[in-house]
Amino acid sequence: MSQTAALPATFADETSPAERVRGYWGTVGYRLRHDPVTLFFGAIVLLIVLMAIFAPLLAPFDPYKESVVLRLKPWGYRGHTLGTDELGRDLLSRLIYGARSSLLMGLVPVAIATFLGGTLGVIGGYAGRRVNAVIMRTMDVFYAFPSVLLAVAISGAMGGGMVNGMTALALVFIPAMCRVAETATAQVRSLDFIEAARATGAGTLTIVRYHVLGNVLGPVFIYASSLVSVSILLASGLSFLGLGVKPPTPDWGLMLSTLRQSIYVVPLSCALPGAAIFVTSICFNLVSDGIRSAMDVRL
Amino acid sequence: MSATADQRDIGGPAQPLLIARNLAKHFAARGASKSARVRAVDDVSFTLFKGETLGIVGESGCGKSTLARLLLHLIQRDSGELIFDGEPVGAPRGITVAALRRNVQMVFQDSYSSLNPRMPVQDSVAFGPFVHGRRKSEARRAARDMLVKVGLNPDLFGPRYPHELSGGQKQRVNIARALAIEPRMVILDEAVSALDKSVEAQVLNLLRALKQQFNLTYLFISHDLNVVRYISDRVLVMYLGRVVELGPSEAIFIQPLHPYTRALLGSQPSMDPAHRIEQPPVTGDPPSPIDPPSGCRFHPRCPFAEPVCAQRSPELGAWRERDSHVAACHMLDPASGHSKAMQ
Amino acid sequence: MNAEPIPAISAQQIAGTAFGHDEALVEVRDLTVRFVTRETTVHAVNGVNFSVRPGEVLCILGESGSGKSVTLRAMMRLLPPRRTRIEGSIAIDGQDVLALDKRALGELRGGLVSMIFQEPMTALDPVYTIGTQIAETVLRHKGGSRAAARARALELLELVKIPEAARRLDNYPHELSGGLRQRAMIAMALSCGPRLLLADEPTTALDATVQIQVLILLRRLQRELGMGTIFVTHDLGVAAEIADRIAVMYAGRIVEEGPVADVLRAPLHPYTQGLLASTVHGQSRERDIEAIPGSPPDLRRLAAGCAFAPRCGLVQSECHAAMPEPRYTAAGRMARCVRITQAALAAAE
Known part of the structure; x- marks a missing residue:
């Protein structure tokens, strides 16, 4: 039998309609674009981020400039749209600048935790057995403490400050991140295409890089995005307790703490940093929910 | 082309491509007592000749999938020997596992897990050549060529993701992936079992054509006797980790020697409503491979079982010739003491 | 050449007379099922008609x-209601299934109609013993004492030929082998004496030697209990x-229907032939x-016309125009193919 004759003369599925190829990320993007709630809150998040970046352009006053005369003035007093704080600094400017530290404290610890925890999780999940046991049992130790308590304890031990606060938060998030990555990796590892990749003679690193990471990043990213709002809240809490950002740096948690004493003088101003924390955190949360449902593509 | 000499062929056409000798793999049984062992593959020996298709049939738990993974060293064997084209695998003087995997590839049962869901299928196919040192663009080109050979238009299907393909198309991609590094032997582990009948036929035809074109040797694992009969030159029947019968395809299907093989054949639906099966050939389920029955493992379900069957394990006869037809049954051994043994 | 399609109505009249005055147990008319999601609509079932008489097995x-x-699940209203649009009518023993409220539906399921699945683990609860589960079902539908229900459970396990039934009553599903589990599920399905059994590929996941045992068992039970049965399968041999x-389905439509021997020996539709x-046999x-x-x-995205046309070797221009109406070559022998009239005439001559 001649071999060419035996091979298919035409392609098997020329008849099937040519389907538009959207791919995984294409589908996710499509869903996000058609999700008004996520789009709306995403826009607010974007505004907050822009506000933080362009704070020097947006802020009407220098957020550090104190004035004994202008202490605790009400809204609209002499161009101070939102009044002033207990040291006479412009509140609006401080709120705008405060977005910087809040976002930083929200994003950096999560990024660190995602990288470190994710790496540990992938290693543990792919290596299995003893390596996995060592990594995961270590993580379990951290799990034993409530996250707020752990964050306070670590940053308290290290002595406050923005960097130490971020380190503390990162340490709090690493175990959870590691667990998510480990579960996802272990799941992928059991699938046939990993075995097929091994059968082609690929080394572990190559397999992890080309076949594991792509499948683990999704769940890890979803989880990380949900951690951002938690991180913002915790960071504000740390600052409020004096364990995070140090004065005079403008920070919402810190502002909440110092303005608290003036709650009977300027009640509205006191609520502002809290409102800012609330709005930012809930927007990140809702966006994260939107991303999660958009990424829930059944493959 | 199939007649031209393959440079990779070391021992010539007469030398078996793969010899498995006394392969065994036992797992610790999960959830059972500590001493319980799953005897997934137990003392399995066979020879795979160059250019043939050896079918392996058996029911779930018979160890056929474990056997496939042992052959590719995806699982470490407990004992036994594997010889690829005259060279022992993993032995100091033989070939390495990496070299074995360059020569032997595997196609898995089509399921959601057989292709990386986050990778366009052409990249999945290109992965093998890439791993073996080709540049990315070259690997991609090889992948597209291979897609053409399995009947998929690379422009249309190459950039797609697995979930955008039908079961048959996915399985074509899986075949392309296995063939992309130009192996000499392909293990097809239930490769068509999950497909619809009309698509299964397409893929079987494709497999036959590719075998011709690339001068391949197949190990075809399936639970579907009709398919195995159609595609295989020789057939090996497994039951609970052991080989119970081995022989040329037609001989096994026309004149099965082992009672289990007969039961398996008799359990096939008749395809004729006028001649329905009224009595099941055997009763009960295959026992669990955890602590399997003593002696002949089929004896608890065998209609011809006698005390000797529970006491001694029957030997599979000599199988070195291509056309030898052997079965591990005391009834075939005059010296066994079984009353029905042929004299 | 008489190319006029025979109207479906008259054919049904033929069918009615041929079958005598047997009341149909199941009557499905113009059933369509669509799954609607944010992005797409899947046309899963597109106008399906069939009926099943008491004691008859329709595959x-x-x-x-x-x-x-999907057709089978629609009959039990097992599809997720939020995403599913069901149209047409389904009558089982005279009851309009699509109009039933929750309570009546609960009585229908497991009482008048029972269903068995490919994967028994989906139907059996892993945290209760087989005996408890069957007894519960009996109690829920039939009432009576606990002891009586348990006795009935034992009876049922013996009916489905589970060896050492009394001991198996106290087994959990995961302690049984695949074949026994399937038998246990069948026992549970039969517990309330259903008049209609819906079977969704119940033997597909089983090993060959077990599959034939379960098939023979189902055939015997169906005959002895006189249940109407709808048996869904992809396997011609089964x-x-x-x-x-x-009834042969393709792309959500029944393209051919007839007595088992006729369909397997002399298929009319090119799809069935293919x-x-x-x-492979x-x-x-x-x-x-x-x-x-x-x-x-x-x-x-189903095109108009015969859904099989793009794959059909005998395609004609009119195939793409509209899905052919059902055409009958004999009572109860139907195919939806434009070539039927010629073929039937040729066969008659």
Whole structure:
């Protein structure tokens, strides 16, 4: 039998309609674009981020400039749209600048935790057995403490400050991140295409890089995005307790703490940093929910 | 082309491509007592000749999938020997596992897990050549060529993701992936079992054509006797980790020697409503491979079982010739003491 | 050449007279099922008509995506209501299934109608013993004492030929082998003496030697208990073993229907013919199998016309115009293909 004759003369599925190829990320993007709630809150998040970046352009006053005369003035007093704080600094400017530290404290610890925890999780999940046991049992130790308590304890031990606060938060998030990555990796590892990749003679690193990471990043990213709002809240809490950002740096948690004493003088101003924390955190949360449902593509 | 000499062929056409000798793999049984062992593959020996298709049939738990993974060293064997084209695998003087995997590839049962869901299928196919040192663009080109050979238009299907393909198309991609590094032997582990009948036929035809074109040797694992009969030159029947019968395809299907093989054949639906099966050939389920029955493992379900069957394990006869037809049954051994043994 | 399609109505009249005055147990008319999601609509079932008489076994034969399982699930209203649009009518023993409220539906399921699945683990609760589960079902539908229900459970396990039934009553599902589990599920399905049994590929996941045992068991039980049965399968061999009649589904429509022997021996529709030819059973090893080219249509965008036309070797221009109406060559022998009239006439001559 001649071999060419035996091979298919035409392609098997020329008849099937040519389907538009959207791919995984294409589908996710499509869903996000058609999700008004996520789009709306995403826009607010974007505004907050822009506000933080362009704070020097947006802020009407220098957020550090104190004035004994202008202490605790009400809204609209002499161009101070939102009044002033207990040291006479412009509140609006401080709120705008405060977005910087809040976002930083929200994003950096999560990024660190995602990288470190994710790496540990992938290693543990792919290596299995003893390596996995060592990594995961270590993580379990951290799990034993409530996250707020752990964050306070670590940053308290290290002595406050923005960097130490971020380190503390990162340490709090690493175990959870590691667990998510480990579960996802272990799941992928059991699938046939990993075995097929091994059968082609690929080394572990190559397999992890080309076949594991792509499948683990999704769940890890979803989880990380949900951690951002938690991180913002915790960071504000740390600052409020004096364990995070140090004065005079403008920070919402810190502002909440110092303005608290003036709650009977300027009640509205006191609520502002809290409102800012609330709005930012809930927007990140809702966006994260939107991303999660958009990424829930059944493959 | 199939007649031209393959440079990779070391021992010539007469030398078996793969010899498995006394392969065994036992797992610790999960959830059972500590001493319980799953005897997934137990003392399995066979020879795979160059250019043939050896079918392996058996029911779930018979160890056929474990056997496939042992052959590719995806699982470490407990004992036994594997010889690829005259060279022992993993032995100091033989070939390495990496070299074995360059020569032997595997196609898995089509399921959601057989292709990386986050990778366009052409990249999945290109992965093998890439791993073996080709540049990315070259690997991609090889992948597209291979897609053409399995009947998929690379422009249309190459950039797609697995979930955008039908079961048959996915399985074509899986075949392309296995063939992309130009192996000499392909293990097809239930490769068509999950497909619809009309698509299964397409893929079987494709497999036959590719075998011709690339001068391949197949190990075809399936639970579907009709398919195995159609595609295989020789057939090996497994039951609970052991080989119970081995022989040329037609001989096994026309004149099965082992009672289990007969039961398996008799359990096939008749395809004729006028001649329905009224009595099941055997009763009960295959026992669990955890602590399997003593002696002949089929004896608890065998209609011809006698005390000797529970006491001694029957030997599979000599199988070195291509056309030898052997079965591990005391009834075939005059010296066994079984009353029905042929004299 | 008489190319006029025979109207469906008159054909049904023929069918009615041929079957005598048997009241149909199941009457499905113009059933369509669509799954609507944010992005797409999947047309899973597109106008399905069939009826089942008491004590009759109808096999719905089709490949994956043909709509056979969806049809079965629609009859039990097991599809997620939020995403599913069901139209048409389903009458079981005179009850309009699509109009039933929750309570009546609960009585229907497990009482008048029972269903068995491919995977028994989906139907059996892993945290209760087999005996408890069967007894619960009996209690819920029939009432009576706990002891009586348990006695009934034992009786049922013996009925489905589970060895050492008394001991098995206290087993959990995971302690049973695949075949026994399937038998236990069948016992549970039979616990309240259903008049209609819906079987969704109940033997597909089983090993060959076990599959035939379960098939023979189902056939015997169905005959002894006189249940009407709808048996969904993709396997021609299984259908040949159990069916009285076969309905072949393709792309959400029944394309051929008839007595089992007629459909398997002299298929009318090119799809059925192709299915038979491409099913491997003792073909010559020298030649390729006659496969049906291409793959089934995308149910998200079904074109007008016969859904099989793109894969059909005998396609004509009129195939693309509209889905052919059912055409009958004899009472109860139907196919939806434009070539039927010629073929039937040729066969008659």
